[in-house]
Amino acid sequence: MAFTNLQKMFISDSMDPCCLKILQDGGLQVVEKQNLSKEELIAKLQDCEGLIVRLATKVTADIINAAEKLQVVGGAGTSVDSMDLEATTRKGILVMNTPNGNSLSAAELTGWMIMCLARQIPQATASMKDGKWDRKKFMGTELNGKTLGILGLGRIGREVAIWMQSFGMKTVGYDPIISPEVSASFGVQQLPLEEIWPLCDFITVHTPLLPSTTGLLNDSTFTLYKKGVCVVNCAHGGGTLLRALQSGYAGAALFAFMEEPPRDHALVDHENVISCPHLGASTKEAQSCCGEEIAVQFVDMVKRRALMGVTNAQALTSAFSLQTKPWIGLAEALGTLMRAWAGSPKAVQVVTQGLSLRNAGNCLSPAVIVCLLKDSSNHADVNFVNAKLLVKEASLNVTTSHNRTLRGEQGCGEGFLSVALASAPYQAVGFVQGTTPVLQALNGAAFRPEVPLHRGLPLLLFRAQPSNPAMLSTMIGLLAEAGVQLLSYQTSVVSDGETWHVMGLRLRISDTGAFPFLATNPLPASGSRNTPPLSWGPGSRCWLWLSY
Secondary structure: OHHHOOOEEEEOOOOOHHHHHHHHHOOOEEEEOOOOOHHHHHHHHHHOOEEEEOOOOOEOHHHHHHOOOOOEEEEOOOOOOOEOHHHHHHHOOEEEOOOOOOHHHHHHHHHHHHHHHHHOHHHHHHHHHOOOOOOHHHOOOOOOOOEEEEEOOOHHHHHHHHHHHOOOOEEEEEOOOOOHHHHHHOOOEEOOHHHHHHHOOEEEEOOOOOOOOOOOOOHHHHOOOOOOOEEEOOHHHOHHHHHHHHOOOOEEEEOOOOOOOOOOOOOOOOOOEEEOOOOOOOOHHHHHHHHHHHHHHHHHHHOOOOOOOEOOOHHHHHHOOOOOHHHHHHHHHHHHHHHHHHOOOOEEEEEEEOHHHOOOHHHHHHHHHHHHHOOOOOOOOOOOOOHHHHHHHOOOEEEEEEEOOOOOOOOOOOOEEEEEEOOOOEEEEEEEEOOEEEEEEEOOEEEEEEEEOOOOOOEEEEEEOOOOOOHHHHHHHHHHHOOOEEEEEEEEOOEOOEEEEEEEEEOOHHHHHHOHHHHOOOOOOOOOOOOOOOOOOOOOOOEEEOOO
16 A cells, blocks of 8 residues: 555644654654745655645645655644645545644634633723723623534534533534434534524534535525624635624634635624634644644554544545455455456446445445556556546446345355446455455356465466366466466356366566467467467456456
8 A cells, every 4th residue: 555655754834843753763754844935845745755734834736736756645733724635635645634633722712712702802802901991892691501503513513512511501513424323422412504593692613624514604594593693713604704794793703714814804803703813723732732643643554553534535544454454455356357357347336245344335445446447547546545536537337335134155254245347247256264355256156165365466367168178287388388387276166157267376477478368358269379278158358367
């Protein structure tokens, strides 16, 4: 896996010293330099596989496309708004954040912002500094008994809920990913957005800046709010929020902006707005925690121990699991087999079977896709990060399904994986024995015992009529003439009058030119020179299946 081959890192923003130490102790070469221009950063990244940033460095598409060796970008914080996620994903660059590092600091700041809005503390402070004593102007409101709407119930949203409940606030929320049962465990009742708006005295937003989350607060939704509602951390609403404030809504508190620093100060300057620079993670504790967390994530990834904080390729997280790794290997093997079998298929079906694989399709399907598209001239850089994006552009229809009922074969362990071409009668089925992926059947013809699929072991697959006693000796002789050593040999049961044969070989890739019949797909007519006397049915194929 390419992401484990990192050697050199670049840190472009200020980090706690522990970050550098952890990376170096993990065997990584690290260079640090801050306040670089775009051109200077591109030059520094030319020999780096990894980049660590905070919010100051904007990882734009220009930087991503120019950094030829870059494989992983790590953000020391929760937000990845400073990165072009579409460009990184398209190029197959992994993006990580630190989901735990600054959660508490950001949640505390949100709580303080809510309290400052309720009691107008910043405005009152500014008034006193101006020599005034204006008690009546700064009439506030208690938090006890008020309703707080939380959009985004991840780590920060959860901490905000727990903290504000201690002030007697009722908490409702919305999150398309977190289940209502989970949010109920920390005291948040989930409701549809249209039911949240009229209930809330305060609303706070803790969603990442994505197309699906942009515009949650808009001109239409503001018409549904209570007139005195206060909103926190929703500067992504921009002009919408300003218009709402001008229409009489109570106030807003901002510590994140679409443009940082903002050039348009109309929102910041409004008398009912309190704001600060992007300070969500600006505590000594959060900086230390984020620096440590992102460094540990990089080292764990390189050491193949774990992969955490992935934002654009969740399938990879499962690929690092000890239980899932052999199944990923099986998916890659079957995907490679399908590519060798059919070239450029248009439709593929990936089916998992067995209760233990009920959620495995999300990580096994990308592994199949990577091997189906690999070596294509248009998708040479396909990997787990960009597989789902590139498969759409390749017009390859991949369907994933799961059957809870396990097939009846013995020795299947915990489940089966099946990969089939929808437009042709090609199907391969396998499972994992211990930690070894095995091929169980081809086109319904079962292997007993199953064929081990060892990574890096070339396999020669072909099918022939079982009534030809000279077939095996002829094939072995041809391989010997080519200087290829036969390591293993297995056959399937008879299916449709023919038997599948699988040979494990020891050879170099350059050896394939020594026996051209292996590169012919399908084989020439029986009896041609260098062709064993095999009987080939419709759609038969013979090929050298190199390493997966």
